[in-house]
Amino acid sequence: MLVLRALFLTLFVVYQANALAELEEVFAWKELTFDWPNEDAKNAAIKDGEYVPENNLPLGLDRWKNKLFVTVPRWKNGVAASLAYVPLDAPINKSATFIPYPDWKANTIPKGDTKPESDNHIISTFRVSVDPCDRLWVMDTGLADILGSPKQISPPAVVIYDLNTNTLLKRYTLKEHEDVKASSFFANIIVDVTKDNCDDAYAYLPDLGGYGVVVYSLKNNDSWRFKHNYFHFDPLNGDFNVGGVNFQWTDGVFGLALGPQDSTGFRTVYFHPLASLNEFSVSTSVLKNKTLADDPHIYNLFKLEGKKGDKTQTSASVFDEKSNSLILTQLNRDGVACWNPKKPLNSDNFALIAHDPEKLIFTNDIKIDDERNLWILSDKMPAFIYRKLNPQEVNYRILKVKVDDAIAGTPCVA
Structure with a gap:
């Protein structure tokens, strides 16, 4: 029985590794x-x-x-x-x-x-x-x-x-x-x-x-x-362990991503505090209206989309309109994840699409270009701030992958 269990766990790990996107390392610097x-x-x-x-x-x-x-x-x-x-x-x-x-x-x-x-x-x-x-x-x-x-x-x-x-x-x-x-x-x-x-x-x-x-x-x-209250950090989720460095941050609203235009010409802005596991949203019809900025009755115009799951704190995010996928960095998980807003936001629909405990230490920023390449920058920033980087090691990387390849086989595919 123990042998079968060990075999199952091995196959599961292999499957997970194969399911993750294969990234092309475009640039790598020691300094x-x-x-x-x-x-x-x-x-x-x-x-x-x-x-x-x-x-x-x-x-x-x-x-x-x-x-x-x-x-x-x-x-x-x-x-x-x-x-x-x-x-x-x-x-x-x-x-x-x-x-x-x-x-x-x-x-x-x-x-x-x-x-x-x-x-x-x-x-x-x-x-x-x-x-x-x-x-x-x-x-x-x-x-x-x-x-x-x-x-x-x-x-x-x-x-x-x-x-x-x-x-x-x-x-x-x-x-x-x-x-x-x-x-x-x-x-x-x-x-x-x-x-x-x-x-x-x-x-x-x-x-x-x-x-x-x-x-x-x-x-x-x-x-x-x-x-808005949703712009504040979550005191229960401000603890980070990245690249062997443990630290606590109180960063509030940080990553924003624009969804596609709706029939009225407005978009949905997806946003999150960095020290949080939640994702929120608001229409640009609200943000573009200066008169609403001082209106105390707009609280319910902002929406809680859901919780991404444990250790899913995110710095940057970006929206791919063709696949209708929100793609987000994963600081505590050395990776990148995705979610399709056509589905409820929960841990089942929130999928890790890239992971590497060395190359993706602190995925600080991501962008999608006109050719739908997903660009990822990782930089070991916690060690840079709280310790000291080793100039003999690669510390900073820029990697890329096609969006469709990254999200293939995940719940993010509609």
Whole structure:
């Protein structure tokens, strides 16, 4: 009987392994390197402490044509550039150098107490979003040396670039008291727009520290803030064990994903606090309506979709319209999962689609490109923050897989 049980468990493990998606490792770095103007510039940056290789951790990503954008937040001093890209049309080098975007000058921190010379600057960004109108939206926190001696060099702002010309289109500074609270921390940006109406774009900015969502309207050049209980963290699910590091976080609303347009032209926004096992939703008809931001009667316009299951805390999420699947990172499970909103959200319908205890340690961000490739960035961030990464090991990876291959054989397939 024991032999049969052991055989059954072995076959089950093998089946589970085979059922998970096979990921292509596109990039892998021990430490990040940058495309310096010349060797003298690099050496000077190292000497002045402006480039400390071990302090550069990639965190967010998105793709536009032959560019894969990657963010490098200024967690510590010595981050060479907070916004960069790696080319996808060059011969693939798994440890490709980062090219600052839009250029080196925009990514250079002013010395002393001086302010940036122009609106065309990026101090520190966590995530970016490419929209259908060939624009790159950046949430610039303006905060440098976050884990050391934090310095607010410029106020939090939405920064928009024209990707065809690599020029700045707009910098919108969030309202100091209305949008930004004392505990605010903006680490994500989701853009709601269609290609046939580029001027009427909205950006949704989750505030993980201040437990709110700020909405920015490009057409009106205005912003407003929503608050709701669902934006807060769950005190029962703030414990994490990732890559051998145990830590506790109180991060609130974090990941947002846009579902397809309904018959009225609005979408469903799926969202979750990072320290939570629940998934929630709200219609963009609510978020786009500035007058509702201060309405105390909108509580029931927000919906609890359900509980994903044990240890399903999620950072980023993205929606694939063709398969109608919400795809979510799984921090405590070293992987990525999916759920089809046509089915109730519970542990039976929530499926792990990728898992690797080494390559997927802290899956920080995911995106789906126009070819329906699912891009995954993992970066061992807990060890970076609470311990120290080993520069002799691969610490940061970017992997990809076709969405249909990833979700095949799971409940996410309608």
